Amino acid sequence: MTPPAGIRLEAVSKLYISGGCLVRAVDGISLDVEAGSSLAITGPSGCGKSTLLGLIGGLEVPSEGRILIGGRQISHLSDRLRARLRRKEIGFVFQSDNLLPFLTAVENVSLQVALHGPSGDFSRCPQLLAAVGMGELADRLPDQLSGGQRQRVAVARAVAHGPQVILADEPTGSLDAANAATLVDLLLGVQRAAGATLVVVTHDRCVATRLDRTVGIRDGRIANDTAGAGRDLGP
Numbered sequence: 001m002t003p004p005a006g007i008r009l010e011a012v013s014k015l016y017i018s019g020g021c022l023v024r025a026v027d028g029i030s031l032d033v034e035a036g037s038s039l040a041i042t043g044p045s046g047c048g049k050s051t052l053l054g055l056i057g058g059l060e061v062p063s064e065g066r067i068l069i070g071g072r073q074i075s076h077l078s079d080r081l082r083a084r085l086r087r088k089e090i091g092f093v094f095q096s097d098n099l100l101p102f103l104t105a106v107e108n109v110s111l112q113v114a115l116h117g118p119s120g121d122f123s124r125c126p127q128l129l130a131a132v133g134m135g136e137l138a139d140r141l142p143d144q145l146s147g148g149q150r151q152r153v154a155v156a157r158a159v160a161h162g163p164q165v166i167l168a169d170e171p172t173g174s175l176d177a178a179n180a181a182t183l184v185d186l187l188l189g190v191q192r193a194a195g196a197t198l199v200v201v202t203h204d205r206c207v208a209t210r211l212d213r214t215v216g217i218r219d220g221r222i223a224n225d226t227a228g229a230g231r232d233l234g235p
């Protein structure tokens with residue numbers, strides 16, 4: 001198993017030009033996320049949560065500042081190396097599951113392993129699906145599954161290649177309360193089993209309080225930083 005990687009942001013900003021105006025989507029955020037811990041990012045719509053997650057996952061490049069994962073600077077990698085980082089070291093879960101509609105559940109999970117490289121272990125895929133309660137439905141196409149079931153497949157897919165970091169953007173946004181609670185259990189279960197660092201963007205307080213720590217964002221900046229139910233950070 002790959003050791004968990006901590007995440008470090010040093011004075012990170014992301015600026016966009018939109019309609020002739022400069023938007024500071026992320027505005028000078030410094031943050032350390034301990035390796036193997038779980039962090040919730042909360043805040044109102046448009047405050048910069050998804051942009052922040054995209055920066056951590058190497059989908060975006062910061063306009064200013066540095067980002068390190070496992071001590072390695074990722075913010076100035078080439079497009080090719082960032083793509084490699086995303087393929088090998090990051091697992092993503094989005095609000096809409098983004099499963100490929102023409103592949104079955106187990107094929108969607110296997111694709112993630114295939115993208116990791118020729119040494120991928122496909123035998124884990126059915127086990128991972130069983131671990132998220134989808135063992136019986138592994139051969140179904142996404143449109144033969146419910147929203148909650150598809151999100152479970154998306155969680156299995158996110159960890160299939162043994163990522164050091166799992167990033168989830170509103171993973172429970174399209175689920176009812178019961179399915180949302182189940183999905184958080186699954187995310188935390190796979191995170192602990194994989195020993196990965198987990199960052200979840202969520203509007204849902206019930207989700208946030210299950211994680212070790214919650215960082216609230218306002219206007220691209222950290223507004224508050226509190227321990228969640230997952231762990232007591234001390235005084």
Ligand SMILES: Nc1ncnc2c1ncn2[C@@H]1O[C@H](COP(=O)(O)OP(=O)(O)OP(=O)(O)O)[C@@H](O)[C@H]1O
Nearest residue numbers: 016017018023025044045046047048049050051052
């Ligand atoms: N590619 C882009 N070009 C221009 N502006 C952008 C771009 N992406 C995001 N923004 C702007 O940056 C700000 C932060 O957007 P972001 O998507 O990070 O917000 P969010 O907190 O995830 O919101 P939500 O909760 O609605 O998903 C917003 O003002 C948004 O309009």
Ligand SMILES: [Mg+2]
Nearest residue numbers: 049050051169
């Ligand atoms: Mg968002």
